[in-house]
Amino acid sequence: MADLSLSNGRDVAAPSRSSWLGRARPRSSAGEAALRRRRKLGPGPVIPYGAALGPVLLLILWSLGSATGYIDDRILSAPWTVATTGWDLIQDGRLQDNLWTSFVRSFWGLFWGIVAGATLGVIAGLSRIGEYLVDGPIQIKRAIPALALIPLLMLWFGIGEGMKILTIALITFAPIYIQTHDGLRSTDARFIELAETLDLSNAQFLRHVVLPAALPGFLLGLRFGVTYSWLALVVVEQVNATSGLGYMINLARTYGQTEVIILCLAVYAALGLSSDWLVRFITRKALPWRKILAD
Amino acid sequence: MAQDSRGLSPEPVVRVRDLTRRYGERTILDHVDLDIGRGEFVALLGRSGSGKSTFLRALAGLDHGVPGSGGFEAPDAVSVVFQDARLLPWKKVVDNVALGLGGAAPRERALRALGEVELTARAEAWPLQLSGGEQQRAALARSLVREPELLLLDEPFGALDALTRLRMQALLLDLCARHQPAVLLVTHDVDEAIHLAQRVLVLDQGRFSVDIKVDLPDEPGPRERRFAEVRAHLLTSLGVTERELRRVA
Numbered sequence: 001m002a003d004l005s006l007s008n009g010r011d012v013a014a015p016s017r018s019s020w021l022g023r024a025r026p027r028s029s030a031g032e033a034a035l036r037r038r039r040k041l042g043p044g045p046v047i048p049y050g051a052a053l054g055p056v057l058l059l060i061l062w063s064l065g066s067a068t069g070y071i072d073d074r075i076l077s078a079p080w081t082v083a084t085t086g087w088d089l090i091q092d093g094r095l096q097d098n099l100w101t102s103f104v105r106s107f108w109g110l111f112w113g114i115v116a117g118a119t120l121g122v123i124a125g126l127s128r129i130g131e132y133l134v135d136g137p138i139q140i141k142r143a144i145p146a147l148a149l150i151p152l153l154m155l156w157f158g159i160g161e162g163m164k165i166l167t168i169a170l171i172t173f174a175p176i177y178i179q180t181h182d183g184l185r186s187t188d189a190r191f192i193e194l195a196e197t198l199d200l201s202n203a204q205f206l207r208h209v210v211l212p213a214a215l216p217g218f219l220l221g222l223r224f225g226v227t228y229s230w231l232a233l234v235v236v237e238q239v240n241a242t243s244g245l246g247y248m249i250n251l252a253r254t255y256g257q258t259e260v261i262i263l264c265l266a267v268y269a270a271l272g273l274s275s276d277w278l279v280r281f282i283t284r285k286a287l288p289w290r291k292i293l294a295d
Numbered sequence: 296m297a298q299d300s301r302g303l304s305p306e307p308v309v310r311v312r313d314l315t316r317r318y319g320e321r322t323i324l325d326h327v328d329l330d331i332g333r334g335e336f337v338a339l340l341g342r343s344g345s346g347k348s349t350f351l352r353a354l355a356g357l358d359h360g361v362p363g364s365g366g367f368e369a370p371d372a373v374s375v376v377f378q379d380a381r382l383l384p385w386k387k388v389v390d391n392v393a394l395g396l397g398g399a400a401p402r403e404r405a406l407r408a409l410g411e412v413e414l415t416a417r418a419e420a421w422p423l424q425l426s427g428g429e430q431q432r433a434a435l436a437r438s439l440v441r442e443p444e445l446l447l448l449d450e451p452f453g454a455l456d457a458l459t460r461l462r463m464q465a466l467l468l469d470l471c472a473r474h475q476p477a478v479l480l481v482t483h484d485v486d487e488a489i490h491l492a493q494r495v496l497v498l499d500q501g502r503f504s505v506d507i508k509v510d511l512p513d514e515p516g517p518r519e520r521r522f523a524e525v526r527a528h529l530l531t532s533l534g535v536t537e538r539e540l541r542r543v544a
Contacts, residue, residue: 208386
């Protein structure tokens with residue numbers, strides 16, 4: 001039977017296949033044509049440390065502009081002025097002190113943001129009632145710009161550290177809540193079916209299926225949350241503060257010290273980049289099964 | 296109609312009576328009866344949309360909220376293998392096999408099951424590192440480690456290449472010979488159905504239009520003749536015309 005169908009198939013396919021080969025042959029067997037490679041499409045080859053090219057170019061332009069006097073020192077200080085100012089500020093300890101104050105504020109704000117975001121996300125993600133109670137108020141809160149809440153928070157909590165940490169927490173918990181809730185709710189229906197056929201208990205289903213499935217969402221929310229925490233920090237420190245990076249910037253603006261402002265911005269950039277790197281590092285460690293996708 | 300399979304087997308493990316399922320206005324299963332004997336291997340054929348998956352999902356208890364009537368008796372230990380292997384990507388292969396497994400030493404039993412499907416070497420791998428055939432073998436191990444009395448297979452080899460499919464079919468026959476579950480295999484591949492099953496059903500218009508015993512003889516000559524006969528019968532009942540049959544099949 002199998003033989004029969006094979007030979008049948010060959011008879012039918014033979015004419016069309018040979019004509020296909022006939023068309024293909026001249027191109028592949030003609031000597032010079034075979035050696036010619038096609039032009040490769042795409043963005044081009046990878047250059048080691050190529051990502052540094054843009055920032056370095058900016059730094060060079062900035063240096064050239066400052067050295068030739070094309071950039072007014074009162075508008076933008078020269079890179080070396082910023083560097084020496086930074087060194088002076090480290091020497092007298094002002095930079096570290098303010099950086100530490102800012103870091104602690106941001107850390108605690110983010111910490112409570114994570115606790116609140118993850119807890120509420122789990123409550124809303126795992127139970128329908130929880131979602132009805134929690135999700136509405138959070139969506140309303142999200143629709144109110146965070147800055148608009150600050151006057152009320154100042155009236156309620158004064159202008160101390162508590163109010164600053166609370167503001168940061170209020171801003172950071174939203175993305176963590178949303179991503180966790182979404183991760184819990186969008187568990188693949190195929191896996192839910194699988195869990196049913198394996199007769200998993202509710203607890204087993206949560207532990208082995210739902211929570212691991214939601215983890216990537218939570219970590220994505222965490223990445224947004226960390227970025228937002230620096231944003232929120234700038235907001236609370238520029239409104240009213242007597243210490244911290246934002247306070248340093250405000251003070252420098254009063255005295256027209258662009259080098260201090262630039263320095264603080266550079267510190268913000270370093271904080272933002274390194275914390276983002278840290279979250280990505282944690283993500284890689286927490287989701288080892290994903291790494292092989294990138295390999 | 297060929298629904299007189301009742302009483303063929305002395306001790307049916309699956310007993311479906313008057314099962315009806317509807318999607319909107321369409322009746323997918325129309326008062327269907329079926330008995331499957333202990334250790335019997337049944338293949339279910341049907342055109343796409345004929346309701347063969349609906350029937351399997353009903354037996355698996357997965358058709359929540361699909362309106363219908365009738366009922367069925369099925370054993371407690373039922374395993375399902377889907378067309379996609381459905382391994383949890385965040386669990387190593389062995390932990391996928393052991394997932395939700397009760398009793399003593401689940402991990403050891405999972406490893407033994409992986410040995411049966413020749414996957415011991417990949418026990419500690421992540422599912423995404425496996426080839427399609429390996430993933431489906433892991434899914435088979437996961438279903439067999441539970442010692443099912445009824446094994447439901449929903450086009451389990453449909454997504455595999457021809458060579459891998461052949462090897463998986465041989466493996467499945469070996470495993471079924473060893474574990475002796477009753478099997479319901481849903482497939483659209485007529486040859487697969489005849490090769491694997493002892494009995495083949497065709498689902499058409501919500502009813503079983505064909506219910507035949509395959510019983511291929513052992514001698515090569517009669518075996519091929521019987522195979523061709525059954526095949527032509529099944530293909531015809533699936534709507535393949537005489538002309539199409541002569542031309543390619």
